[in-house]
Amino acid sequence: MNYFNPRNSAERYSIGRPDFHSNTINHIKENLHIDRKLDRALDIACGTGLSTKALLDIAIEVYGTDTSQEMLNLALEKDKIHYQIASAEQQPFTDNTFDLITVSSGVHWFDIDKFLMEANRLLKSKSWLVLYDNFFISEIVGKKDFSNWFPEVYKKKFPSPPRNNTYLWTNENLFIKNFNLVTEERFKNTVAFSKKQLALYFTTQSNIIAAVEKNETTYEEVENWLDRELSPFFDNDFQTQEINYGNWIKYIQRLN
Template sequence: MKDNFSKNSADYAAFRPEYPAAVYPYIFSFCNDKTAAWDCGTGNGQVAKVLAENFTTVVATDISANQIENAVTKDNLHYSIQPAEQTDFDAASFDLITVAQAIHWFDFEAFYAEVRRTSKKEGVLAVLGYGVFSMEGDTNAILQHFYKDIIGPYWDAERKYIDDNYTTIPFPFEDLNTRTFENTYSWSIEDLVGYLSTWSAVQHYKTKNGKDPVALLFDDLQKTWGPNPKKKANFPILLRIAKINQ
């Protein structure tokens, strides 16, 4: 698994979008029990914290110590630095395994073997993500140009799985029927810039060129922003769910 997020883990915790509240009870409705859950590639723990409010015990793993240092804490939430593909968890441990906006970085075959090993009989795997977002008004055209043409060459190859809305990830399980979710934010220009700064392609651009592409974009964003201090940002939610070890 690649680690593209340790350097800006504080920004990641501050600016990354959350998942809509309705997605969680929908996922939980597939679970037979709520005793134990594992959140893989937990990052700042944004999913793990919700799991901890609904499951007796939650473990959350990431390969980035910096991400975990900035993660949410709960009494029944236990973090460890481990790759999702090889953990020290006991077999048949979890009622639910989640991976949010991270599976495209994993070694699929090794990860799915670990899912099968650690899942209880009829445990649930929920793969979440958020697709390429859009903003209202003329600002969206500026952002699409930025995404595709300015930093497009700097995305890792795995980003294509996001562009394909996770429909092309290897998924060796029977998909359960899933609803469609989306999340809408009211963002200031500072919120938008903060989010863009968390993108791995932006970090790669900065490393290669010695300058921040988001800063170069700022004037164009201001010109299209208009009189209102906030604009709507819409994120399509990616979701695949399966029962494991049936």
């Protein structure tokens, strides 16, 4: 199931996801020593284009693909970015087209072996596949109890749907696919959220989307529950809290 196909999911995603992709792109620019714009960059599983528009800073031509038409209907910077509907494993481009391919918070939904074969086909020799994820680590600055609430209350009520989190990102495995994992990077991003904004973010997660799509609950019921559950961590509806997200980046280079 594609949890981001429904219109409700796309609409919530477009307004509920924090935009810190520019920070990640700055890390990529520095690590790959990009001192002039690349010719072409592709963002796969682009969603509504938050991760895609960040590529405009480092590439002349930017492309974004996704399997959800509802997401692409809400995509950003359509006058500057070429968007198309396509699966990660079957892209509508010719061989050796791109200097850079990025995937933000999406590779765990792929058939990864098939995706790597496709990325190898699309990339120019010695070019880069960069995978990264901004993920919720349940840290509100100054609110230690929140780190327990997220796994013990939220995730027990709304468990994560199955995803491919066990792939072997080793060079022994990647060499066979003509790739080399050069380095990895980890850091944190901090976002200021009000209680309502944090609740909206949660409703963009596949945990809640899955429950709604299975008719186990409704968004209204979830929002009321989140309002009650999050109240102890906010003094009022208008206060914002600093919330830390984790970020990892894998820098993977095509061998030849």
